[in-house]
Amino acid sequence: MPREQMPEFSSSVKLKYVKLGFQYLVDHFLSLLLIPIMAIIAIELLRMGPEEILNVWKSLHFDLVYLLCSCFFVIFISSVYFISKPRTVYLVDYCCYKPPVSCRVPFATFMEHSRLILNDKPKSVEFQMRILERSGLGEETCLPPAIHYIPPTPTMDEARSEAQMVIFTAMDDLFKKTDLMPKDIDILIVNCSLFSPTPSLSAMVINKYKLRSNIKSFNLSGMGCSAGLISVDLARDLLQVHPNSNAIIVSTEIITPNYYKGNERAMLLPNCLFRMGSAAILMSNHRSDRWRAKYKLSHLVRTHRGADDKSYYCVYEQEDKDGNIGINLSKDLMAIAGEALKANITTIGPLVLPASEQLLFLLSLIGRKIFNPKWKPYIPDFKLAFEHFCIHAGGRAVIDELQKNLQLSGEHVEASRMTLHRFGNTSSSSLWYELSYIESKGRMRRGDRVWQIAFGSGFKCNSAVWKCNRTIKTPKDGPWSDCIDRYPVFIPEVVKL
Amino acid sequence: MGISRQNRVEVKSMLTAISSKPSRSGQVHTFSALDNAVTPHTVHVIFYYPRSPFKSFDLDSVRIPLSELLSMYPPVIGRVNKTQEGILEVKCNDAGLRVLKAKVSVGIDEWLRSADGHEESDLTAWEDMPEDPSTWSPFRMQINEFEGGGVAIGLSCPHMHADATTLTVLLKSWTEAQRRQCITQPPSFFPMPYNLTDTDAVNSDRDSFSKPIAGPVSTKTATATFRFSGSAFTRCINEHSIHEISPKATPFDVFAALFWTRVALVKDKSDRVCLCVDFRRLLSNPLPYGFFGNALNFSSLEMANVVEVAIGHVARLLNEHVSSLNVEKIRSGLKRARSQEKMYGKDLTIVNMEHMIVEGEPLMYQAVFEEGVKPMHVSYRIGNDGGEGVIMVIPSPEKGFGRTVSVTLPEEEMSKLLSDQEILRLEPEVILKGVK
Numbered sequence: 004m005p006r007e008q009m010p011e012f013s014s015s016v017k018l019k020y021v022k023l024g025f026q027y028l029v030d031h032f033l034s035l036l037l038i039p040i041m042a043i044i045a046i047e048l049l050r051m052g053p054e055e056i057l058n059v060w061k062s063l064h065f066d067l068v069y070l071l072c073s074c075f076f077v078i079f080i081s082s083v084y085f086i087s088k089p090r091t092v093y094l095v096d097y098c099c100y101k102p103p104v105s106c107r108v109p110f111a112t113f114m115e116h117s118r119l120i121l122n123d124k125p126k127s128v129e130f131q132m133r134i135l136e137r138s139g140l141g142e143e144t145c146l147p148p149a150i151h152y153i154p155p156t157p158t159m160d161e162a163r164s165e166a167q168m169v170i171f172t173a174m175d176d177l178f179k180k181t182d183l184m185p186k187d188i189d190i191l192i193v194n195c196s197l198f199s200p201t202p203s204l205s206a207m208v209i210n211k212y213k214l215r216s217n218i219k220s221f222n223l224s225g226m227g228c229s230a231g232l233i234s235v236d237l238a239r240d241l242l243q244v245h246p247n248s249n250a251i252i253v254s255t256e257i258i259t260p261n262y263y264k265g266n267e268r269a270m271l272l273p274n275c276l277f278r279m280g281s282a283a284i285l286m287s288n289h290r291s292d293r294w295r296a297k298y299k300l301s302h303l304v305r306t307h308r309g310a311d312d313k314s315y316y317c318v319y320e321q322e323d324k325d326g327n328i329g330i331n332l333s334k335d336l337m338a339i340a341g342e343a344l345k346a347n348i349t350t351i352g353p354l355v356l357p358a359s360e361q362l363l364f365l366l367s368l369i370g371r372k373i374f375n376p377k378w379k380p381y382i383p384d385f386k387l388a389f390e391h392f393c394i395h396a397g398g399r400a401v402i403d404e405l406q407k408n409l410q411l412s413g414e415h416v417e418a419s420r421m422t423l424h425r426f427g428n429t430s431s432s433s434l435w436y437e438l439s440y441i442e443s444k445g446r447m448r449r450g451d452r453v454w455q456i457a458f459g460s461g462f463k464c465n466s467a468v469w470k471c472n473r474t475i476k477t478p479k480d481g482p483w484s485d486c487i488d489r490y491p492v493f494i495p496e497v498v499k500l
Numbered sequence: 501m502g503i504s505r506q507n508r509v510e511v512k513s514m515l516t517a518i519s520s521k522p523s524r525s526g527q528v529h530t531f532s533a534l535d536n537a538v539t540p541h542t543v544h545v546i547f548y549y550p551r552s553p554f555k556s557f558d559l560d561s562v563r564i565p566l567s568e569l570l571s572m573y574p575p576v577i578g579r580v581n582k583t584q585e586g587i588l589e590v591k592c593n594d595a596g597l598r599v600l601k602a603k604v605s606v607g608i609d610e611w612l613r614s615a616d617g618h619e620e621s622d623l624t625a626w627e628d629m630p631e632d633p634s635t636w637s638p639f640r641m642q643i644n645e646f647e648g649g650g651v652a653i654g655l656s657c658p659h660m661h662a663d664a665t666t667l668t669v670l671l672k673s674w675t676e677a678q679r680r681q682c683i684t685q686p687p688s689f690f691p692m693p694y695n696l697t698d699t700d701a702v703n704s705d706r707d708s709f710s711k712p713i714a715g716p717v718s719t720k721t722a723t724a725t726f727r728f729s730g731s732a733f734t735r736c737i738n739e740h741s742i743h744e745i746s747p748k749a750t751p752f753d754v755f756a757a758l759f760w761t762r763v764a765l766v767k768d769k770s771d772r773v774c775l776c777v778d779f780r781r782l783l784s785n786p787l788p789y790g791f792f793g794n795a796l797n798f799s800s801l802e803m804a805n806v807v808e809v810a811i812g813h814v815a816r817l818l819n820e821h822v823s824s825l826n827v828e829k830i831r832s833g834l835k836r837a838r839s840q841e842k843m844y845g846k847d848l849t850i851v852n853m854e855h856m857i858v859e860g861e862p863l864m865y866q867a868v869f870e871e872g873v874k875p876m877h878v879s880y881r882i883g884n885d886g887g888e889g890v891i892m893v894i895p896s897p898e899k900g901f902g903r904t905v906s907v908t909l910p911e912e913e914m915s916k917l918l919s920d921q922e923i924l925r926l927e928p929e930v931i932l933k934g935v936k
Contacts, residue, residue, distance in 0.1 A: 103563070103564055104518075104520035104521075104564060104567045104568070105517070105518060105520070105563035105564055105566070105567045106518075107518045107519075107520065107567070108518070109518060109519075109522060109593070109594040109595065109596070111579070111593040111594050111595035111596075112516055112518060112594065112595050112596045115516075115579075115595050115596075115634075115635045116516065118635050119635055142522040142594070143522065148515075148558035148559065149558075151515045151516055151517075151518075152513055152514065152515040153514045153515065153516070156513065164558075164559070168559065
């Protein structure tokens with residue numbers, strides 16, 4: 004009915020302008036308040052005339068002691084302010100690992116290996132095929148060399164060899180890009196959830212690059228796909244305590260030892276989604292880096308839902324009935340992820356949202372509590388707070404769920420979807436591949452704010468907010484350099500295998 | 501294999517090598533009539549190198565050029581599929597090339613000295629197409645590491661997919677990609693010229709899925725390889741005065757004639773042979789060396805009382821036959837091929853590989869991974885042959901008139917041939933004949 008649509012359309016347009024006006028009013032409330040005050044003072048001054056102004060000035064009795072005390076007071080307050088201000092933590096640069104083409108896993112190869120290895124369990128093979136068809140992965144994701152064998156050979160040597168390959172390549176690239184000398188690294192944090200040998204992976208890095216003996220090294224394991232942001236949080240805290248320091252964070256997940264060899268369906272899922280990848284990040288608090296750093300860390304919020312049993316057990320590593328170890332993903336993973344996200348954005352909202360959104364949220368909250376619980380909860384519009392979103396590419400379902408919950412457009416989640424397509428689920432390093440995608444597309448401008456959201460076992464939801472420090476030119480190297488022109492691609496709902 | 505000897509080749513692991521770029525979806529490679537005609541057979545090529553270019557193979561620098569090369573050969577990494585009409589074709593789905601890694605318990609020189617044909621067949625994968633070929637890799641590569649260095653790279657595939665020239669060019673292109681050089685014989689997938697293709701629809705009921713007879717027919721066969729130098733050729737020419745009868749005799753003609761007559765002697769009768777010639781360069785519009793598939797002409801030759809005829813006459817017959825091959829003869833050869841069951845070995849078969857010599861250099865010996873490390877030997881084997889025997893005249897590593905002749909015969913006939921004086925007089929180096 005065109006008639007009915009017209010009033011609807013015009014009313015929605017009116018609503019849009021009302022909303023815009025409201026936002027502008029509340030966001031710039033203080034500045035808007037200043038205008039009438041300045042106007043009144045100006046009028047008053049003009050009214051008084053130059054002689055009266057001079058008389059008022061003389062009556063203030065400025066003598067030396069008074070002047071000196073005021074100066075000291077001002078200096079004291081500014082010193083306290085500067086000393087207690089947290090050090091700015093910069094992200095100087097980062098590098099993502101690009102696997103060699105010989106590690107590629109086309110769908111046909113994955114399904115063929117699955118059939119050959121699980122040849123007496125056709126239902127499990129069928130299940131894997133259905134997962135792969137709907138996964139959102141492309142034909143260029145990579146698995147480590149040991150998994151290309153029939154059957155896979157996940158020995159400890161192979162796992163170490165994969166770790167060396169992914170970590171050292173990323174770090175070599177980072178050193179080259181940032182002109183950093185290995186002996187200048189003060190803090191080293193390596194996070195890899197499922198592979199934790201002795202000596203640790205951080206010790207492996209120190210041994211390879213001959214780092215200093217008084218380095219502060221940490222190795223985080225078992226913390227799931229959100230460990231990347233936990234490492235950033237740890238680096239930030241350390242950089243507050245140690246002045247003029249460099250911190251290197253290596254985020255990775257080693258696939259070799261964790262390939263599930265059984266046929267329990269819920270545990271076959273990670274085989275289909277997890278792929279090889281890593282990222283090396285350089286953070287520092289040197290004042291001199293404020294010109295060359297790419298980003299400044301604005302906020303980092305960690306939310307842990309482990310106190311709730313359902314959340315704790317939803318991603319659980321266990322043995323199946325044949326004794327094969329694998330990761331069991333529960334069916335309510337999406338619901339739990341949604342809960343964790345809500346908890347996280349309740350904390351981060353006040354830190355990043357403009358005042359108008361916060362006011363609306365507060366009003367809707369009051370309304371629901373006092374007047375009518377049936378009112379729809381107001382979901383703040385996070386698109387006003389951020390220009391770019393990096394949602395952990397845990398799987399297509401995660402990205403779809405978050406897109407729905409935060410009401411994001413296709414372009415906002417493009418980085419996540421394309422990273423899932425090109426690199427698969429690389430666990431903690433996927434956020435960095437997504438950031439690299441946005442930079443490779445030339446969309447990152449100075450002042451842009453980026454929100455990285457990661458989920459992990461436990462169940463945790465961690466988010467980091469970065470502010471872009473300088474407009475980033477499209478990089479000539481990096482994991483996307485040879486394929487960025489082909490993206491974005493259309494990813495069908497189901498790929499026919 | 502009467503002696504139960506301990507297996508000296510042990511296959512340790514199996515993996516799949518992938519192409520570097522996804523292929524166009526829906527690409528399909530169809531088989532020609534000639535491809536279907538050679539269906540019962542399998543073809544195997546083994547390259548022996550004194551020094552292995554591989555270390556762990558997983559992280560070697562040769563892997564990326566291999567992946568890039570496989571992107572150029574979609575049918576090599578595809579899988580066989582039966583269409584609704586029952587026709588076989590290759591679905592180019594990027595599934596990959598199967599690679600087997602094996603270890604040999606002896607050194608390469610000891611192997612060449614003491615291994616026989618059956619042992620050599622352990623160096624490549626011998627499998628027939630299963631009932632359901634959707635997860636079966638038609639092309640297989642086996643990397644055999646010898647004690648003390650040395651490696652043998654075996655490539656095998658059903659003859660339906662490709663001939664020996666295609667496999668040789670495939671490996672040679674890999675070495676060129678690895679040395680960052682231009683690939684001199686890039687693959688060409690254009691179908692054969694119209695005037696050669698059979699217009700009848702290709703029917704695969706014949707014996708596409710019937711299990712071919714595994715291994716040799718009923719008699720046990722043995723293989724030996726005779727390496728003749730250039731001076732052996734000159735000696736042969738002089739001793740048998742070949743140039744008086746056949747002044748244009750090429751090394752192939754001479755050695756093929758020599759072996760035909762000597763084998764006919766041990767067989768007691770072999771007036772008819774089947775001659776197999778590659779016709780890539782014989783067409784008026786020559787096919788490139790990179791032509792992917794089969795381009796072989798099988799034709800019959802007869803000479804009465806060949807045992808008593810002078811070698812010169814046999815050489816002349818062979819020479820005239822080969823030089824007179826033209827499109828018409830190739831066409832009729834193709835038509836006849838459809839009605840035959842086995843192309844190799846139904847009669848004594850002589851395989852001509854002179855086309856592999858390009859500008860004086862043998863193609864297969866240019867497959868060099870590291871500078872200065874040429875293959876020390878290249879073997880060609882045909883699987884499921886008819887049992888009468890196969891003689892292959894292969895170029896030698898050195899330029900010139902020398903040739904390597906590989907002979908497969910029933911066991912008793914082979915043992916007689918190995919003590920034949922006419923052959924031994926030319927002082928060949930005999931390898932891969934086993935030890936008695």
